[in-house]
Amino acid sequence: MHTFFIVILVLTSIVALTFIVxxxxxxxWNRVIxxxxxxxxxxxxxxxxxxxxxxxxxxxxxxxARLLLFVTAHLDWSRSETVELLETxxxxxxxxxxxxxxxxxxxRPPANLLSSxxxxxxx
Numbered sequence: 814m815h816t817f818f819i820v821i822l823v824l825t826s827i828v829a830l831t832f833i834v835x836x837x838x839x840x841x842w843n844r845v846i847x848x849x850x851x852x853x854x855x856x857x858x859x860x861x862x863x864x865x866x867x868x869x870x871x872x873x874x875x876x877x878a879r880l881l882l883f884v885t886a887h888l889d890w891s892r893s894e895t896v897e898l899l900e901t902x903x904x905x906x907x908x909x910x911x912x913x914x915x916x917x918x919x920x921r922p923p924a925n926l927l928s929s930x931x932x933x934x935x936x
Contacts, residue, residue: 840910847873850881876906 838844853869856862867885870878883902887895 845875845910846877847875849873850875850877854881876910880906 853866857866870881
């Protein structure tokens with residue numbers, strides 16, 4: 814019986830570790846905001862630079878690029894509408910970045926339960 818619980822604990826730990834590594838790789842700064850986009854935004858001075866900024870965003874797909882492309886596609890909207898919709902899009906992007914993070918907390922409750930069960934059965 815003890816072996817069964819240890820196997821479950823090991824399997825949940827492996828799944829959690831897999832998610833930790835995957836999210837760690839996905840959430841690297843350069844994956845969310847690539848250096849080319851950082852440079853494109855920092856060198857943006859006027860409307861004449863807009864096509865170059867769009868080209869940089871299209872060439873470097875990322876969370877920041879999708880948000881910038883959304884804003885540049887809706888420049889004719891009012892500022893309040895654009896800000897409101899950008900916030901909604903940004904929340905969606907954050908939700909995509911956070912997917913799977915809840916799995917990291919799964920091994921903790923079984924570990925606590927198993928340690929209690931082992932200490933109870935040992936006495």
